[in-house]
Structures are given as C-alpha cells and as structure tokens.
Amino acid sequence: MMNTPKTKNISNGSHNIWLIEDNAHFRRTMQWLVNRAPGMKCTHSFESCEDALIKLKEEELPEVILLDINLPGMNGIQGIEKIKLISPETYIVILTVYDDNDKVFDALCAGASGYLLKDSAPEKIIDSIEEALAGGAPMSIQIAHKVLEIFSQLKPKKSDYGLTTREKELLQLMTIGLSRQQIADKLFISFHTVTTHLKNIYSKLHVNSKSGAISKVYKENIL
Amino acid sequence: MMNTPKTKNISNGSHNIWLIEDNAHFRRTMQWLVNRAPGMKCTHSFESCEDALIKLKEEELPEVILLDINLPGMNGIQGIEKIKLISPETYIVILTVYDDNDKVFDALCAGASGYLLKDSAPEKIIDSIEEALAGGAPMSIQIAHKVLEIFSQLKPKKSDYGLTTREKELLQLMTIGLSRQQIADKLFISFHTVTTHLKNIYSKLHVNSKSGAISKVYKENIL
DNA sequence: TGAAAAATACCCTTATCGCGGTATGGGAAA
DNA sequence: TTTCCCATACCGCGATAAGGGTATTTTTCA
Numbered sequence: 015m016m017n018t019p020k021t022k023n024i025s026n027g028s029h030n031i032w033l034i035e036d037n038a039h040f041r042r043t044m045q046w047l048v049n050r051a052p053g054m055k056c057t058h059s060f061e062s063c064e065d066a067l068i069k070l071k072e073e074e075l076p077e078v079i080l081l082d083i084n085l086p087g088m089n090g091i092q093g094i095e096k097i098k099l100i101s102p103e104t105y106i107v108i109l110t111v112y113d114d115n116d117k118v119f120d121a122l123c124a125g126a127s128g129y130l131l132k133d134s135a136p137e138k139i140i141d142s143i144e145e146a147l148a149g150g151a152p153m154s155i156q157i158a159h160k161v162l163e164i165f166s167q168l169k170p171k172k173s174d175y176g177l178t179t180r181e182k183e184l185l186q187l188m189t190i191g192l193s194r195q196q197i198a199d200k201l202f203i204s205f206h207t208v209t210t211h212l213k214n215i216y217s218k219l220h221v222n223s224k225s226g227a228i229s230k231v232y233k234e235n236i237l
Numbered sequence: 238m239m240n241t242p243k244t245k246n247i248s249n250g251s252h253n254i255w256l257i258e259d260n261a262h263f264r265r266t267m268q269w270l271v272n273r274a275p276g277m278k279c280t281h282s283f284e285s286c287e288d289a290l291i292k293l294k295e296e297e298l299p300e301v302i303l304l305d306i307n308l309p310g311m312n313g314i315q316g317i318e319k320i321k322l323i324s325p326e327t328y329i330v331i332l333t334v335y336d337d338n339d340k341v342f343d344a345l346c347a348g349a350s351g352y353l354l355k356d357s358a359p360e361k362i363i364d365s366i367e368e369a370l371a372g373g374a375p376m377s378i379q380i381a382h383k384v385l386e387i388f389s390q391l392k393p394k395k396s397d398y399g400l401t402t403r404e405k406e407l408l409q410l411m412t413i414g415l416s417r418q419q420i421a422d423k424l425f426i427s428f429h430t431v432t433t434h435l436k437n438i439y440s441k442l443h444v445n446s447k448s449g450a451i452s453k454v455y456k457e458n459i460l
Numbered sequence: 461t462g463a464a465a466a467a468t469a470c471c472c473t474t475a476t477c478g479c480g481g482t483a484t485g486g487g488a489a490a
Numbered sequence: 491t492t493t494c495c496c497a498t499a500c501c502g503c504g505a506t507a508a509g510g511g512t513a514t515t516t517t518t519c520a
Contacts, residue, residue, distance in 0.1 A: 122385065226414025232452075
C-alpha cells in the first residue's frame with residue numbers, strides 16, 4: 015500500500031534540498047554553499063532532469079529543488095512539470111542565467127516558486143531557499159521587475175481606435191472567420207456595405223488585410 | 238517651458254516618500270516609521286487619492302507612494318492609474334489589509350511595484366520601500382504566494398493539432414498579417430510551397446480560411 | 461433644425477486566396 | 491531497405507479580398 019508521497023525533513027531535522035545543474039563546477043559550489051547553511055542539507059545533485067526524476071521515484075522527496083533552465087535533454091521548464099507531477103509539494107526555485115520574460119513567465123506558470131539569477135549573492139540564495147520554504151516567491155530583483163512587466167502587459171488595453179459600434183460588430187464576425195458575403199448575409203446588409211465597413215476598419219486600425227486586423231484585435235484586446 | 242516631470246530626492250538627499258491612507262492613526266504611525274528610517278522622509282501624507290493627485294500636480298514628485306486600497310472616493314487601484322499618468326516613475330507600493338487574488342492582480346496590472354499587508358513588521362515595510370527604490374517588487378509572503386497562484390492559473394493549455402515545426406512557423410507569420418508572397422519571401426521558399434503549407438495547416442486546424450486559422454491560434458493558444 | 465457622423469450601397473481593377481490536383485528529394489522510422 | 495512523413499515546388503480555376511472611387515439615407519447631437 016503506497017501512501018501519497020510527502021516531502022519531509024531528513025533524519026537530522028535539516029531541510030532536504032536537491033540541485034539540478036549541468037555545470038559541474040557550479041554544482042559543486044552550490045552544494046557546498048547549501049550544506050554549510052544551518053538547517054539545510056543538499057542530499058543529491060544531478061546534471062539533468064532525467065536523472066533527478068529517476069531518483070524522485072525511489073527516494074524521499076526533497077522540500078526544495080534548485081533548478082537550472084538550460085540543461086542537456088529535458089529543459090528546466092519541462093522539468094518543473096514532470097517534477098510537480100511526482101512531488102507537487104516540492105518548492106522549485108529556478109537558478110539560471112536566463113532572464114527573458116518568456117522564460118520567467120513559462121517557469122512561473124509551470125509551477126516554479128522562485129526565480130534567481132546565478133549572479134545572486136550566496137547569502138541571497140540561501141535566504142531565498144528559506145523564503146521558498148516559508149511559502150513565498152523569492153526572486154532576483156531583475157526578475158521581480160520582469161514579473162511586474164508581465165503583469166502590466168496582461169492589463170487589458172482599452173485601445174479603441176475610434177471604431178463605431180457597427181464596425182466592432184463587423185470586426186467580431188470577421189474574427190470568427192466569416193467572409194464578406196457571409197457577414198453581409200448575417201447582418202442583412204449588402205456585400206458592398208461590408209466592403210466599405212472593412213475599408214474603414216482597416217484604415218482605423220492601420221492594417222491592410224483581414225489577417226492583420228484579426229491579429230490586432232487579439233493582441234490589443236480590442237472588442 | 239515645462240520639463241518632463243522627474244522624481245527626485247528632496248533637498249537633504251533623503252528619498253521622498255508619500256503616504257495615502259485614510260485611517261488617521263495608521264497614517265501617523267507609518268509617517269513616524271518612515272521618518273525615523275535613515276535616508277527616507279515622508280514629506281506628505283493624504284487621506285485620499287484625490288488630495289494626493291492635487292499635490293502631485295504642483296509639487297516635486299515622490300519616489301515612492303505607500304498606498305492603501307480601501308479609500309474614500311477613488312479607490313487605490315484607480316488611484317494607481319491616475320498617479321502613474323502624472324508621475325510614471327514613482328514606485329507605488331500597496332499597503333492594505335486586502336489580500337484577495339483580484340485585488341492583487343488588478344493592482345499589479347495597474348502598475349503597482351509592490352504589495353504589502355498591513356500586518357507586516359515595521360522593518361519589513363522599510364526594507365520593502367528600499368526594494369521598490371531598487372527596482373524590485375516587494376511583497377508580503379502571502380501576496381507572493383498569490384502571485385504564484387495567479388501565474389499557475391494563466392498557464393495556457395496548448396492544443397496541438399499535430400502541426401509540424403515548419404507549419405507553426407508559417408502560422409506565426411500568418412498571424413502578423415503577411416500575405417502568402419510575403420511569407421514566401423521571408424522564408425526564402427516558393428509561393429507555391431507556402432500555399433501547400435497553408436492548405437495542410439487549414440486541414441489540420443479544421444478551418445478553411447486565413448482568418449479562421451488566426452482566430453483559432455489566439456483562442457486556443459496554439460504556437 | 462441643420463450639420464456631422466454613421467451606415468448603407470454600388471462600380472472597377474488588381475491582387476490574393478482556397479482548393480483541386482501532381483510531384484520530388486531527404487530523412488526518419490519500421 | 492523500403493515505406494512514410496515532411497518540406498519543397500508547380501498548375502489552374504473560380505472565389506474572395508483590397509483599394510480606389512462616389513453617393514444616398516439614416517442617426518445623432520449641438
């Protein structure tokens with residue numbers, strides 16, 4: 015009879031930390047760093063997610079995994095998902111040199127609890143592990159800034175472009191893939207009227223094709 | 238001739254902090270707390286956004302504003318937007334008792350740089366102001382946790398439709414509104430090849446037009 | 461009530477698209 | 491090794507779209 019897997023402290027009461035990092039030198043440095051922090055023990059380190067996943071299936075689960083993104087084989091983002099499937103309670107903290115918005119976004123969406131850059135000060139890394147253990151979201155300051163950027167991009171824009179009600183209606187029908195004739199039939203107006211409206215819409219949106227208009231609608235949350 | 242408004246240190250070199258908070262007792266406590274922190278000066282405090290906005294138009298702009306959410310008149314979220322219009326470089330840190338996901342989401346989308354709960358330790362609040370000044374995103378641990386929750390809800394479940402890499406590439410170019418010839422030029426392939434690819438893409442996506450395909454891409458997060 | 465804005469309709473020309481084919485070379489899988 | 495998939499390329503036809511007009515009717519609102 016199997017119990018639901020649970021993370022737990024290792025025998026001596028220390029927090030159980032794992033490390034997934036392909037650079038051997040950095041891996042050893044990090045392992046040393048974690049082990050010299052009071053109350054933490056880096057019980058395992060791996061050079062790939064694949065290796066870590068094998069161990070996850072046979073071992074006591076770690077409380078925190080420090081995870082690189084650029085790894086041979088499975089990358090860190092994919093790794094998060096796999097790890098979370100086996101051990102949903104493990105806090106995963108990304109430790110990488112990559113700081114582009116997409117990576118940050120993907121990692122956090124996939125279930126990472128934190129995101130640190132490798133140039134972080136050693137004590138900052140240890141603090142961050144503790145913050146993760148406390149249920150927080152430790153981030154390098156640059157990453158925190160990117161998170162704010164991501165949020166501000168999520169803000170629904172009210173860019174209107176001065177479209178009239180009717181024009182928005184046409185645009186709406188366009189987005190579901192209708193042709194001009196189909197739109198005309200649906201709205202009981204002439205094909206030529208639809209053409210005129212579309213001309214005006216394109217001019218207001220500064221596009222010159224149906225596809226451009228539809229893209230703009232979705233990208234800028236028009237309608 | 239007016240210059241673009243800039244935030245700046247006040248005369249003695251301290252950081253200029255403002256406070257918007259309707260509870261008079263808490264406001265005085267916070268003001269005292271900030272003023273006793275080295276390098277910080279709470280030059281003004283207000284009990285409503287409206288009052289603060291008036292002052293913003295005639296004064297040197299603050300570097301940080303500590304902002305309550307539940308305020309008489311204009312609430313804090315609306316306040317953020319108004320303040321950012323006048324002083325986009327001011328860091329706004331929310332300081333409130335409300336910790337529901339919607340408030341957090343709205344505040345961060347509106348441009349808040351941080352989000353603290355009022356039960357935060359005084360030194361944590363001062364640290365957070367410094368973190369905001371450094372370009373970070375200070376948050377109470379409960380809020381950080383909620384931010385992670387919000388991200389995990391944003392996770393797009395991508396549908397696949399078995400598109401090949403090349404087909405996804407074509408689809409990508411389609412979504413920015415390019416015509417077949419433009420795509421061909423961009424990818425250094427023949428117009429006819431583009432046509433063939435599009436045919437296959439339509440068939441896989443079960444659509445029969447460019448607009449239908451683009452709509453599907455955005456609605457179902459393909460790519 | 462009168463001007464402005466919006467919605468309607470039509471014409472013409474050229475460009476692009478959708479769809480039915482066919483075909484070939486390369487690489488991966490079986 | 492042989493089959494299958496992918497990416498490549500081409501043809502033709504009819505439909506649809508884009509861009510340039512002009513013009514009338516209806517609505518809105520100052």
